[in-house]
Amino acid sequence: MSDSATQSPFRPTLFQVLRLTLRDFWDHLGLAISFSLLHSLLIPLLISVPLSAIKLFHSPPHASYFLLILLTLPIFPPLFTAYCFVAYRICTGRSVSWAYLLQGFRQHYWPAMRLGLIQLVITFGLLANLLFYTYRHHPFGTLLPLFWTYILLCWSLLLLYQYPLLVLQENGVFDEENRRARRGALAAIRRSFFLTLGNPLYTLGLLCITALLMLLCFLTGIAWLLLYPALPLQLVTRATCLLLARYALMPPPPQNTPIEDTP
Numbered sequence: 001m002s003d004s005a006t007q008s009p010f011r012p013t014l015f016q017v018l019r020l021t022l023r024d025f026w027d028h029l030g031l032a033i034s035f036s037l038l039h040s041l042l043i044p045l046l047i048s049v050p051l052s053a054i055k056l057f058h059s060p061p062h063a064s065y066f067l068l069i070l071l072t073l074p075i076f077p078p079l080f081t082a083y084c085f086v087a088y089r090i091c092t093g094r095s096v097s098w099a100y101l102l103q104g105f106r107q108h109y110w111p112a113m114r115l116g117l118i119q120l121v122i123t124f125g126l127l128a129n130l131l132f133y134t135y136r137h138h139p140f141g142t143l144l145p146l147f148w149t150y151i152l153l154c155w156s157l158l159l160l161y162q163y164p165l166l167v168l169q170e171n172g173v174f175d176e177e178n179r180r181a182r183r184g185a186l187a188a189i190r191r192s193f194f195l196t197l198g199n200p201l202y203t204l205g206l207l208c209i210t211a212l213l214m215l216l217c218f219l220t221g222i223a224w225l226l227l228y229p230a231l232p233l234q235l236v237t238r239a240t241c242l243l244l245a246r247y248a249l250m251p252p253p254p255q256n257t258p259i260e261d262t263p
Helices: 002-004 016-025 029-057 060-073 076-091 098-107 107-136 144-170 185-198 200-220 223-226 230-246
Strands: none
Touching: 016 029, 016 076, 016 098, 016 200, 016 230, 029 076, 029 098, 029 223, 029 230, 076 098, 076 107, 076 144, 076 230, 098 107, 107 144, 107 185, 144 185, 144 200, 144 230, 185 200, 200 223, 200 230
C-alpha cells in the first residue's frame, strides 16, 4: 500500500501553488520588494523620455509611443526573466541574492528580448484584429469579435508559462542525457502551448489567480509598488515548476510530514 502511494504520479493543485508561492515570497520578502521598487522606478523614468522628446523636439505622439516601446523592450523582458531565474532557484531550494538577479539578466538577455518582441507583435496583432472587427460593420455580426476574443484568451494562457519556461530550458531542465533540448524564444512558446493544451483547467485557474492578484495590487496602489511584478512572477514560476514535476522533469516539493518524537 505504501509502495503504490509513493509511486503515484504527482499532481499539483492551485491551492498548493498559491500556498508555496506565498511562503516563498515571505521568505525572500526583502529581495522581492526591492525588485518591485526597481521596476516601479523604471516606469516613470522611461515614460519621461518620450514626453521630453515631445516638448523639446515637437515630435508627434505616434513617434513618442514607438520610442517608448524601443526603450522598454530591451529592459523589461530581460528583467522579468531575471526574476524568474531567481524564482527558479527559490523553487529548487537554492540561495538567492541580487548577484543571481544580475546573473539571470545577463544570461537570458537576448532570448528574453526576442521573446518580448514576439509577445509584443502577437499581442498587438490580436488586439488590432479584435478592435477592428468589433467596431466595423460586417455580415458576420458578433462571430468574428468572439473568435478573436477566444484567440486572445488562449494567447493569454500561453503567456503565463513563457518566461519561466525560457529560464528552465536555458538551464537544462529539458535536456536529456545525450541530447540538448531546444533553446530560444520559439521553443519557450512551443512548450507553453503543449503545457496549456495538456492542463487547460489548471492554466485557466492560474490565469484567474494571476489576474486577481494584479487587480488587487493595482487597486491598492502601494501593493503595486511593493509586490508587482515580483509576486506574479513568483506565482507563475512556482506553478510551472510544479507542473513540470508532474512530468518528472523537476522534483516535486518535499512533503511536510511531522517528525515523530523519540520515546
